[in-house]
Amino acid sequence: MTKNADLELVALTKRYSGTVAVDAIAHHFKAGVYACLLGPSGCGKSSTLRMIAGHETVSDGSILLGGKDVSHLPPAKRGTAMMFQSYALFPHLSVRDNVGFSLRMAGTDKVTRDRRADEMLELVEMTALADRKPDQLSGGQQQRVALARALITRPQVLLLDEPLSALDPFLRIRMRAELKRLQRELGISFIHVTHGQDEALALADEIIVMNDARIEQAGPARDVFNAPKTAFVARFMGGHNVLDLPQGKVALRSDQMIVMPAKAGRVDGRITGVEYQGTHVALTAQIAGSQDVTALIPEAQFFETPKAPGEVIGLGWDDIAAHPLAS
Numbered sequence: 001m002t003k004n005a006d007l008e009l010v011a012l013t014k015r016y017s018g019t020v021a022v023d024a025i026a027h028h029f030k031a032g033v034y035a036c037l038l039g040p041s042g043c044g045k046s047s048t049l050r051m052i053a054g055h056e057t058v059s060d061g062s063i064l065l066g067g068k069d070v071s072h073l074p075p076a077k078r079g080t081a082m083m084f085q086s087y088a089l090f091p092h093l094s095v096r097d098n099v100g101f102s103l104r105m106a107g108t109d110k111v112t113r114d115r116r117a118d119e120m121l122e123l124v125e126m127t128a129l130a131d132r133k134p135d136q137l138s139g140g141q142q143q144r145v146a147l148a149r150a151l152i153t154r155p156q157v158l159l160l161d162e163p164l165s166a167l168d169p170f171l172r173i174r175m176r177a178e179l180k181r182l183q184r185e186l187g188i189s190f191i192h193v194t195h196g197q198d199e200a201l202a203l204a205d206e207i208i209v210m211n212d213a214r215i216e217q218a219g220p221a222r223d224v225f226n227a228p229k230t231a232f233v234a235r236f237m238g239g240h241n242v243l244d245l246p247q248g249k250v251a252l253r254s255d256q257m258i259v260m261p262a263k264a265g266r267v268d269g270r271i272t273g274v275e276y277q278g279t280h281v282a283l284t285a286q287i288a289g290s291q292d293v294t295a296l297i298p299e300a301q302f303f304e305t306p307k308a309p310g311e312v313i314g315l316g317w318d319d320i321a322a323h324p325l326a327s
């Protein structure tokens with residue numbers, strides 16, 4: 001099997017009786033990319049991932065891996081592997097046997113599958129626990145085993161469905177660094193479903209924002225964050241104000257708002273909230289049209305000239321900071 005194949009979704013559609021869960025989406029995942037599918041609950045992320053994996057039938061359209069149509073192949077024949085949210089480890093099998101399970105199904109002899117399982121366990125730094133059962137492992141350790149189990153089939157694309165959601169916040173950040181390291185070392189594509197913007201920004205070379213069964217915007221993480229194309233993306237990525245101005249709707253990053261004396265900015269607003277956030281202070285003000293605007297000000301700067309609710313301030317921004325929105 002050739003390594004490093006591009007994955008292409010062509011008008012990919014999923015219908016469940018009466019519901020269109022994925023509506024003719026098209027996307028080209030370059031080989032070796034770390035991509036995050038990001039979007040609110042119910043937007044079609046998991047259905048997309050499950051179709052790529054072969055765990056869900058394709059209603060219309062196709063999936064090409066390395067130029068070959070894999071849309072109707074069984075999961076084990078696609079060159080993809082999936083790591084599930086629940087890890088789905090077999091409780092009665094040791095860590096090593098869990099990792100080697102798919103090779104056993106494929107009829108590989110025990111010596112070979114144990115050797116391959118041990119290689120995978122080394123990769124995820126779990127060699128010392130190879131003889132344990134899953135219930136003798138922490139959540140983070142179970143996740144490593146699930147990763148090793150998915151990777152043993154040498155997939156070209158690893159599919160991860162909310163892989164970090166069961167972990168506590170501290171472990172989540174550690175495991176996210178691990179995922180990135182593994183992806184870099186293996187050089188294969190990872191497609192990771194999440195509804196966490198922070199997670200997507202931290203991990204992804206490319207972010208694909210989905211909304212209501214469609215792709216709303218796709219591109220490098222920095223582009224999607226800095227230049228959202230729609231109000232939905234700006235709001236969903238967070239950190240932006242979406243303002244309806246005479247020239248149209250624009251997205252403006254909260255940390256690029258400039259607070260000035262009243263009448264000196266582009267708009268005036270009355271302060272409705274002041275929230276201390278440690279490194280920054282979030283100032284919320286209401287401008288014309290009852291629109292709320294948040295300005296994120298470095299804390300030292302805020303305390304040079306503190307402001308209080310009720311005060312009227314001016315708000316400014318550089319032209320380059322305002323991104324016109326399609327809707």
Ligand SMILES: Nc1ncnc2c1ncn2[C@@H]1O[C@H](COP(=O)(O)OP(=O)(O)OP(=O)(O)O)[C@@H](O)[C@H]1O
Nearest residue numbers: 016017019021040041042043044045046047048195
């Ligand atoms: N097996 C199914 N039968 C019928 N409808 C389904 C089925 N699976 C998903 N759906 C519907 O399809 C739509 C997309 O679901 P999907 O699980 O792909 O979304 P998601 O973005 O992954 O959501 P979440 O973040 O909550 O997991 C939803 O409206 C959901 O209710």
